Amino acid sequence: MNVIADSGTMLRRNFRHTMRNPMALFNGIVMPVFLMFLMVYVFGDAFSVGVDYADYATPGLMLTTICYGIGATAIAVNSDMTTGFINRLRVMDVSRAAVLNAHVIVTMLRSLVAIAFVTGVAFLMGFRPSASFAEWLGVIGIVVLTVFAIGWLTVAFGLAAKTPESAGLAAVPLMLLPFLSSAFVPAGKMGPGARQFAEYQPFTPIIETLRGLLTGTPSAGSAITAVAWCAGLALVGYLWARASFKKRA
Amino acid sequence: MNGSAIAASGLRKAYKDKVVLDGIDLDVEAGTIFALLGPNGAGKTTTVNVLTTLLTPDAGRVVVAGHDVVTETKAVRAAIGVTGQFAAVDDLLTGEENLLMMADLLHLPKAEGRRIADRLLDRFDLAEAAGKPAASYSGGMRRKLDLAMTLVGEPQIIFLDEPTTGLDPRSRRTMWEIIRELVASGTTVFLTTQYLEEADELADRIAVLDQGRLVAEGTADELKRRVPGSHVRLRFTGRHELDAAARILPGSTRDDEELTLRVPGDGGVRSLRALLDRLDQHSIDVEELSVHTPDLDDVFLALTGNANKEVSAR
Numbered sequence: 001m002n003v004i005a006d007s008g009t010m011l012r013r014n015f016r017h018t019m020r021n022p023m024a025l026f027n028g029i030v031m032p033v034f035l036m037f038l039m040v041y042v043f044g045d046a047f048s049v050g051v052d053y054a055d056y057a058t059p060g061l062m063l064t065t066i067c068y069g070i071g072a073t074a075i076a077v078n079s080d081m082t083t084g085f086i087n088r089l090r091v092m093d094v095s096r097a098a099v100l101n102a103h104v105i106v107t108m109l110r111s112l113v114a115i116a117f118v119t120g121v122a123f124l125m126g127f128r129p130s131a132s133f134a135e136w137l138g139v140i141g142i143v144v145l146t147v148f149a150i151g152w153l154t155v156a157f158g159l160a161a162k163t164p165e166s167a168g169l170a171a172v173p174l175m176l177l178p179f180l181s182s183a184f185v186p187a188g189k190m191g192p193g194a195r196q197f198a199e200y201q202p203f204t205p206i207i208e209t210l211r212g213l214l215t216g217t218p219s220a221g222s223a224i225t226a227v228a229w230c231a232g233l234a235l236v237g238y239l240w241a242r243a244s245f246k247k248r249a
Numbered sequence: 250m251n252g253s254a255i256a257a258s259g260l261r262k263a264y265k266d267k268v269v270l271d272g273i274d275l276d277v278e279a280g281t282i283f284a285l286l287g288p289n290g291a292g293k294t295t296t297v298n299v300l301t302t303l304l305t306p307d308a309g310r311v312v313v314a315g316h317d318v319v320t321e322t323k324a325v326r327a328a329i330g331v332t333g334q335f336a337a338v339d340d341l342l343t344g345e346e347n348l349l350m351m352a353d354l355l356h357l358p359k360a361e362g363r364r365i366a367d368r369l370l371d372r373f374d375l376a377e378a379a380g381k382p383a384a385s386y387s388g389g390m391r392r393k394l395d396l397a398m399t400l401v402g403e404p405q406i407i408f409l410d411e412p413t414t415g416l417d418p419r420s421r422r423t424m425w426e427i428i429r430e431l432v433a434s435g436t437t438v439f440l441t442t443q444y445l446e447e448a449d450e451l452a453d454r455i456a457v458l459d460q461g462r463l464v465a466e467g468t469a470d471e472l473k474r475r476v477p478g479s480h481v482r483l484r485f486t487g488r489h490e491l492d493a494a495a496r497i498l499p500g501s502t503r504d505d506e507e508l509t510l511r512v513p514g515d516g517g518v519r520s521l522r523a524l525l526d527r528l529d530q531h532s533i534d535v536e537e538l539s540v541h542t543p544d545l546d547d548v549f550l551a552l553t554g555n556a557n558k559e560v561s562a563r
Contacts, residue, residue, distance in 0.1 A: 002356065009353040013339065020341045020382070084333035091301055091331045092402070093323060094354050 006094050010102030017076060018110055024072035029114045032065035033121050039184055040125050047185055051215075054126040058119065059210035060183025063203055065118050066111045066147050067178060070154040071171040073107040077158025078167035081248060096245055100155055107151040108144070115143060129214040138213045142226060146206055149230040150174065152237030159244035177203050202229035253312070254279040254406050254437035255300060260309035262295055269295045271461040273309070277439055277454070279405075282432050284452035285441045288553060291458045293441035294334060297410045300439065301331045314406055330404030334411045336391040337398075340384035344375050344394050347383060351401040362401075369397040373427070389420025396427065407431060409440040413447060425450055445549050459553040472552075473542040474517070481524060483510045484537040494533050498524075 018024050039061065044053035080086045080099070089099055119127070131139065154171060161167035180198055181187070187198035198204055205225035212218045253276055260273040269292045277283040287293050298304040300313060302322045311318040314328035339347050345366055352362025370376045373393040378386060383394060392412065399407060412428070413421040428451055432438055442448055448455045449469045456466040465472055473479075485491045485508050494510050495503050501512040514520045521540065528535060 005356060006354060009350060013342065013350055016346070017341050084335050084337040085339065087298075087303055087333055088331065088337045088398070089354070090303060091326055091329065092351075092354050093326045 003095050003097050006098035007101050007105075010094075010098050011105055014076065014102050014106035015109075018072070018106060021072060024069070024110070027071055028065075028069035028110050029117055031068045032061060032114055032118045035064060035068075036061050036118055036121050036125070040122070049186060052126060052128070054122055055128060055215065056211070057184055058122040058127045058129075059207050059214060060178055060181070061118055061122070062115050062143060062210060063146065063181075063183060063207055064175075064178040065114045066143075066150055067171075067174045069111045069114055070107060070150060070174060071168050072110075073103055073151070073154045074158040074161070074167040074171045075164045077103050077155050078161050078164045081159060082164065086245075096242070100241055100245065103155050103158075104148070104151040107154060108147045111147045111151075112144070130216040131214045132216065135213045135216060135218060138218065138223075139210055142206065142209055142213070142223075142230075145227065145230040145234075149232075149234035149237065152234050152241060154237070156237045156240035156244060159241050159248065177201060178207075181207055183207050202226075202233065205229060252279060253277065254281075255283070255311075255313050255439060257300065257311045258309055260296070260299060260311060261307045262292075262299060262304065263307055269461050270299070270306070273458075273461075273463055275456065275463075277437060279437050280432065280435055281453040282428065282438045282440065282451050284448035284455045285439070285458055286443070286445065286448045286455055286549065287441070287458035288443060291553075292461045293443075293458060294410055296458070297331070297333075297408050297439075297441060301329060301408050302326055328404060329406045329408060330399035330402055331408045332392075332396050332399045332410065332412060334414065336388075336395040338383045338386075338391055338394050341382055343380050343382055344386070344390075345370065345379040347394060347398055348401055351398045355402050357401075365401055369400060373397050387420075389416055389423065392416060392420070392424060393427070396424075400431075404436070406437045406439065409438065411441055411443065413442070413444070421447075457549065457552050464552045465548070470542070472548045475548065475552075479514060479540070479542050481512045481514055481521065482539045482541055483512065483528075483535050484508060485510070486534065486536050490533050490535075493531060494528065494535075497527060497531050497533075 018028075036057075039057050040054050044057065047053055047056075049056045077100075086099060154174075157170040158167045161170055178184075180194060181201055181203035182198060183203065187195050187204060190198055205222045206229065208219065208222040209226040212222065255275060255277040257273055257275040260270050260275075261268075262270040273292075273296060275283075285293055285296060295304065299306050300311060300318065302318050302325050305319060313325045316324040316328070318325050339350070342350065348366035348369060349362055352365060355362075357365070367376075370379045373396070375390060375393060375397065378390060383391060386394065396409070396412070409428070413424050416424065425447070428438055428440070438451075440447075440451070452469065454467065455469055455472060457464050457472070465475060467475070483494060485494065488505070488508070491503060491505070491508050491510060495501060498510065498512050501510050503510050512524060514524065525538075
């Protein structure tokens, strides 16, 4: 059961990293909360989306929160690789699974804590979901699944990048994707090109699923698409991470 | 453990069409320090990576601590410790946390891990900085912590990839002391270096690696004797003796001002005796005699082919 013990050791280490890295905490929690404030309190009244803007934007901000938190993970994974830390672990026979799992799990925990914060702030700003208990469980399920998928993808980015700097940069497209989805305005209101992109990119069905669940009007169609995207991204991230690890470590 | 700690034969490794190791044979006796000397890009790190199971060789057989690195990876890993070229310490953890993490990964009981960590912190003079994050350590302290982390598992064989590159002279001396102590307690040390001085100071045997091949192997003295350029320097009391000696020793170069004669030769006992006999036969008095072997720098440059011209011009 060395894998479990080692994952625990690595997890403790990565957890300490997060607590001692102000940048990770800032990007992961403060930025999304600020973005929440900006979108809802400052810009919100200017957007007409047909419903209260706090209700509209919260699901999108949940996703944005995940994306803001991952830069730290990509950099951490890459540093482990480039400083020779992973080689040290390999010579000690620490399994690949323990090293990578710990990064994914810490990313997930960090994101979930941040999402709880962001959701709390949303309530303060007028977010009034009408989801039932079962629908809330659905929300949590979709969020966890999404963080899991993006976590593996980020670990793969971190492993594939040549330097910690470029690893941090690799996470940037993921930070921008929510803006080109239905997170803040409906895709239908976007210009041509952006609209098609928003409709077909993975974040839109995930956000629509969350939005449906939170407003008590779940849609099976978008839920299936969302789960399929998450499963697909997680698989791609996992396989890519595994291949990079094998090649480089 | 007696005999070979590390034995490699016919080791080859290529990345795509670039040959990095082109048939390496090594034999490191247990309880000794072996230095692999070579310029940047010679293949030193690749050699370490193969010997430490991080890379699979394309051809050849490597036995470390009695186990084959390809088929008995686990057994090899249990016996070795590796300190890489860059200090692989965790910057955000304190020195003490770094050591305790190693103990956890080795599945040592908590109390034992603590004891080992404390002992290593004391031994490496890091006790005072134990509670500070490694990011705040100086280069020398980081290297010491790095090595301490390797020692938590009490390995029989330690690989050190350029352990003193980038260190100031004092930290380098400290590191040398530590390495000597390790060997004194029975550990085998395999180190790579680009500093001749370091190999000369520490190693029982030295192998010179250049472009993926071993171009020489032996003790520091053996290597020095292998290059041309050794000579015997004779100093005389007067011009007369110098003239006489120059006449009977063709091929020597004289320095009239210093009253010295430089006689080429390998500096071995036999040729030295022959030289002295010859001077005796002709009753030439020598005031002073010294044997000059080239230093390892000469050897290195000559053997790695980077300075053939310079050497042959001498």
